[in-house]
Amino acid sequence: xxxxxxxxxxxxxxxxxxxxxxxxxxxxxxxxxxxxxxxxxxxxxxxxxxxxxxxxxxxxxxxxxxxxxxxxxxxxxxxxxxxxxxxxxxxxxxxxxxxxxxxxxxxxxxxxxxxxxxxxxxxxxxxxxxxxxxxxxxxxxxxxxxxxxxxxxxxxxxxxxxxxxxxxxxxxxxxxxxxxxxxxxxxxxxxxxxxxxxxxxxxxxxxxxxxxxxxxxxxxxxxxxxxxxxxxxxxxxxxxxxxxxxxxxxxxxxxxxxxxxxxxxxxxxxxxxxxxxxxxxxxxxxxxxxxxxxxxxxxxxxxxxxxxxxxxxxxxxxxxxxxxxxxxxxxxxxxxxxxxxxxxxxxxxxxxxxxxxxxxxxxxxxxxxxxxxxxxxxxxxxxxxxxxxxxxxxxxxxxxxxxxxxxxxxxxxxxxxxxxxxxxxxxxxxxxxxxxxxxxxxxxxxxxxxxxxxxxxxxxxxxxxxxxxxxxxxxxxxxxxxxxxxxxxxxxxxxxxxxxxxxxxxxxxxxxxxxxxxxxxxxxxxxxxxxxxxxxxxxxxxxxxxxxxxxxxxxxxxxxxxxxxxxxxxxxxxxxxxxxxxxxxxxxxxxxxxxxxxxxxxxxxxxxxxxxxxx
Amino acid sequence: xxxxxxxxxxxxxxxxxxxxxxxxxxxxxxxxxxxxxxxxxxxxxxxxxxxxxxxxxxxxxxxxxxxxxxxxxxxxxxxxxxxxx
Numbered sequence: 085x086x087x088x089x090x091x092x093x094x095x096x097x098x099x100x101x102x103x104x105x106x107x108x109x110x111x112x113x114x115x116x117x118x119x120x121x122x123x124x125x126x127x128x129x130x131x132x133x134x135x136x137x138x139x140x141x142x143x144x145x146x147x148x149x150x151x152x153x154x155x156x157x158x159x160x161x162x163x164x165x166x167x168x169x170x171x172x173x174x175x176x177x178x179x180x181x182x183x184x185x186x187x188x189x190x191x192x193x194x195x196x197x198x199x200x201x202x203x204x205x206x207x208x209x210x211x212x213x214x215x216x217x218x219x220x221x222x223x224x225x226x227x228x229x230x231x232x233x234x235x236x237x238x239x240x241x242x243x244x245x246x247x248x249x250x251x252x253x254x255x256x257x258x259x260x261x262x263x264x265x266x267x268x269x270x271x272x273x274x275x276x277x278x279x280x281x282x283x284x285x286x287x288x289x290x291x292x293x294x295x296x297x298x299x300x301x302x303x304x305x306x307x308x309x310x311x312x313x314x315x316x317x318x319x320x321x322x323x324x325x326x327x328x329x330x331x332x333x334x335x336x337x338x339x340x341x342x343x344x345x346x347x348x349x350x351x352x353x354x355x356x357x358x359x360x361x362x363x364x365x366x367x368x369x370x371x372x373x374x375x376x377x378x379x380x381x382x383x384x385x386x387x388x389x390x391x392x393x394x395x396x397x398x399x400x401x402x403x404x405x406x407x408x409x410x411x412x413x414x415x416x417x418x419x420x421x422x423x424x425x426x427x428x429x430x431x432x433x434x435x436x437x438x439x440x441x442x443x444x445x446x447x448x449x450x451x452x453x454x455x456x457x458x459x460x461x462x463x464x465x466x467x468x469x470x471x472x473x474x475x476x477x478x479x480x481x482x483x484x485x486x487x488x489x490x491x492x493x494x495x496x497x498x499x500x501x502x503x504x505x506x507x508x509x510x511x512x513x514x515x516x517x518x519x520x521x522x523x524x525x526x527x528x529x530x531x532x533x534x535x536x537x538x539x540x541x542x543x544x545x546x547x548x549x550x551x552x553x554x555x556x557x558x559x560x561x562x563x564x565x566x567x568x569x570x571x572x573x574x575x576x577x578x579x580x581x582x583x584x585x586x587x588x589x590x591x592x593x594x595x596x597x598x599x600x601x602x603x604x605x606x607x608x609x610x611x612x613x614x615x616x617x618x619x620x621x622x623x624x625x626x627x628x629x630x631x632x633x634x635x636x637x638x639x640x641x642x643x644x645x646x647x648x649x650x651x652x653x654x655x656x657x658x659x660x661x662x663x664x665x666x667x668x669x670x671x672x673x674x675x676x677x678x679x680x681x682x683x684x685x686x687x688x689x690x691x692x693x694x695x696x697x698x699x
Numbered sequence: 700x701x702x703x704x705x706x707x708x709x710x711x712x713x714x715x716x717x718x719x720x721x722x723x724x725x726x727x728x729x730x731x732x733x734x735x736x737x738x739x740x741x742x743x744x745x746x747x748x749x750x751x752x753x754x755x756x757x758x759x760x761x762x763x764x765x766x767x768x769x770x771x772x773x774x775x776x777x778x779x780x781x782x783x784x
Contacts, residue, residue: 090718090719090722093718094715094718094719097711097714097715097718098711098715101707101710101711104707105702105707108702108707109702112701112702130704270702270704270707273704273708274704274707274708274711277708277712278711281712281715281745281749281752285741285745289736289737289739289741292737293737471735472735472736473735473736473741474732474733474734474735474736474741474742475732476719476722476723476726476732476741476742476746477719477736477741477742477745477746480715480719480745483715
């Protein structure tokens with residue numbers, strides 16, 4: 085790839101600002117509270133944009149476009165069903181307890197509400213997952229830089245991967261070490277605007293090229309341009325999931341489990357300057373989140389519509405049966421789903437300008453068993469950038485891409501350093517240190533977190549199947565979580581022993597379900613069926629959604645059952661932690677348009693309209 | 700925090716938008732560069748939009764500094780503030 089001076093200059097400006105913000109904020113980092121919670125002083129809109137940006141990591145941008153190219157607009161379910169309802173719920177109902185309880189982290193809320201052991205389970209599993217996620221982000225970024233040949237000619241080819249890993253690590257480390265959570269949040273806001281600025285013209289020019297949405301509809305098969313078509317049955321839509329599994333598994337269990345309990349995003353809301361602001365954070369974030377399918381999924385759809393149209397063949401019918409494998413799963417970042425083994429869409433699935441997957445070892449195209457080429461859908465956005473952007477704005481597009489990688493990484497690192505310092509170090513290692521010591525420990529944890537992420541990135545590099553394995557672990561740990569929080573916040577009878585046992589049984593149920601079922605066309609092993617096969621799912625997305633549904637239900641029932649036979653905590657201890665014992669947030673000083681509920685209803689209305697338009 | 704995010708946000712858009720506009724202006728007659736973007740000078744057009752956005756953010760950020768907000772003093776201003784300089 086040939087970049088000119090102007091492209092490099094634009095990227096350089098970005099990196100100077102990223103680190104500059106860290107330096108500018110350094111003088112405000114005086115207590116651990118400043119470092120880990122941004123002094124609880126950030127306005128709602130800033131936290132809201134950071135909330136969405138922290139989640140918008142590498143896998144999301146790359147994966148959603150890839151999934152858009154493979155499955156079509158149906159991918160938007162991961163946003164419209166798989167995120168928005170949960171974001172509204174956490175803002176309206178759960179945030180008063182997170183923010184109002186004065187807990188400094190999500191695991192700390194669990195200790196206040198339940199007990200030490202429940203916190204410990206959550207803190208340790210969360211700390212491990214953040215480090216692994218940020219390692220995966222780092223790996224994906226380095227792999228992309230290597231594939232695009234971004235540093236080609238500047239550093240020796242063999243070193244590009246390593247240089248990319250260490251460069252990104254040092255930059256993220258730099259600005260978090262200096263400015264803590266505030267620095268991460270500020271950079272996430274910057275990244276948010278750059279991502280929009282970089283991708284919006286891409287979508288605009290791409291749509292012009294393919295003749296707008298109507299042109300795409302004309303070119304692509306109908307099942308790629310309708311989000312609800314064929315959802316009645318798993319075999320009639322591209323995801324291989326029926327509507328019940330989608331709505332319950334993705335829309336309820338996995339999505340609520342992520343958005344309502346994951347400290348990575350909740351931390352951004354906890355940094356808000358008041359409880360009302362904190363409640364608005366996820367609601368404000370929901371607005372751009374609803375629009376993001378147009379920025380990240382649409383480029384994928386455009387990429388598969390492009391060539392056939394330009395070449396004037398008038399038809400996108402290709403003879404290749406595209407069976408994809410190994411492509412990094414799309415959906416996974418958000419919800420920690422295992423990588424899917426995608427379905428063959430149909431024989432006429434177009435691939436547009438998507439390049440053929442190249443084997444990194446021998447440089448030959450990867451072929452299926454039947455000799456047809458495998459397309460590298462992960463490159464949908466990068467090839468779109470190269471295809472449509474002239475030099476100059478190309479620098480901006482690449483900056484946007486790098487920004488998305490960095491924001492995902494930084495989000496994980498700030499969540500890690502907080503959970504490590506408050507929920508592991510302060511809780512179990514050194515209980516009575518000074519605040520200055522914890523501030524110091526936070527900085528050290530930042531270094532440690534980045535170092536562990538690098539280790540994780542190399543772990544992913546060296547073991548082929550580890551990506552699948554990690555995403556499996558994520559989904560198994562994440563799946564039962566929401567039941568614990570739901571019962572904890574809304575049923576005062578729930579006890580600590582019950583929460584702890586329920587959480588473990590939920591995880592066990594997820595494992596058991598995974599061991600007993602298998603997606604179609606998979607061999608027993610990492611994809612399931614390692615105990616005994618009693619059920620076969622049409623796709624591994626369906627398997628994953630049902631694993632989550634089982635894990636949630638088991639946790640829910642076990643927690644209720646054990647709560648009924650163990651002694652509950654006295655009610656006065658639970659004020660501020662449980663819905664029925666906490667005074668409702670006072671909103672009388674707010675005008676109707678300032679109330680979180682108004683915002684939530686607006687979001688819901690737009691959501692319904694979007695679903696109807698793209699049904 | 701004492702730094703309004705809109706100031707750095709405005710500045711980065713002013714700079715990147717400015718760079719792109721100037722480059723777009725210089726290359727406005729270079730048809731081969733803009734063949735990719737269907738003959739549209741994306742650098743000039745989008746650069747100017749970014750520049751204007753940056754300007755608005757910067758001006759709003761300068762005018763409404765959080766430090767100067769009399770209604771809602773930020774937490775770090777309350778109590779005894781240690782001398783940082």
